[in-house]
Amino acid sequence: MTPAHLRRMGYLLAVFLGALLFACSSSEPPDDAVHVVHTKGEVGPIMARYLDRAIDKAEDTSARLVVIELDTPGGLSTSMEEIVKRILEADVPIAVYVTPPGGKAASAGTFIAMAAHIAAMAPNTRIGAASAVNADGSDIEGALGRKIENDAVALIRALAEERGRNADWAESAV
Template identity: 45%
Template sequence: MMVGRCGRAVVGVLLAGFLVFFAPRDVFGAVFTAPLEGTVGVAMEAFAEDVLTRAAAEGAELVVFRLDSPGGLVTSMRRIVSDILESPVPVVVWVAPQGSRAASAGAFLLQAAHVAAMAPGTNVGAAHPVMASGKDVSDEE
């Protein structure tokens, strides 16, 4: 009887250790998410830089920017693109929610990401009227 109890106790301890060893655990560290909404400008530039700096300092595994922008300043776009490209933390730019856009400068932010993603019903790129010849349509026509 004594061996039976001891044997069961040993098996129980081994089983508990086995379960603890294979227990589900976080595969990823912190994931930072932040919106980039509106015109690409100095404010968005500073915000994106702060998010990327903080993510790197805190050892984040990933940064996800949710983008909805009509475009904006080329200088700010170039700085944000540079920050994304130089980021030690992988960056996902996700155009969302439905109806959002990554137009003009926003398209470059999307292209700079390590992963570019778009929700259904979103669009990317510049959209302006052109003639069949490819020339811009003037206001007079």
């Protein structure tokens, strides 16, 4: 074999191996992967559907963990309750990671973090301020306000106790 012939065979082998690696690669994560889901903004129906689909996909692929990266000022209690219920019913462990630095899991985000199997926070993030308010930010007055607060306290205490977290702190956040 001449040196030119060996170079040509080496080139063909490199092309073949490159094509083989390309064919074997996939944009889908491996079945046992950790799925990372990025969320930012208000908790609402779009976020609830997005997280539901992400958890469904993780369950369908036998993922080992779903990490929800969360940065929210809060949002709709109905959407928060859908997300909390989906996390509690998930067949895969869910971690909520409050990020980026300066981010928050306020209001409805506090409930979502408390529902997760694992709750973690990046440095310089915050959680809490979970009392219910009207859409314009004003307090909910009277008997309705008390009923909503009692319901929120019951939910957040139950979540904290379920996950072995400080239920007194959780209640104080409401």
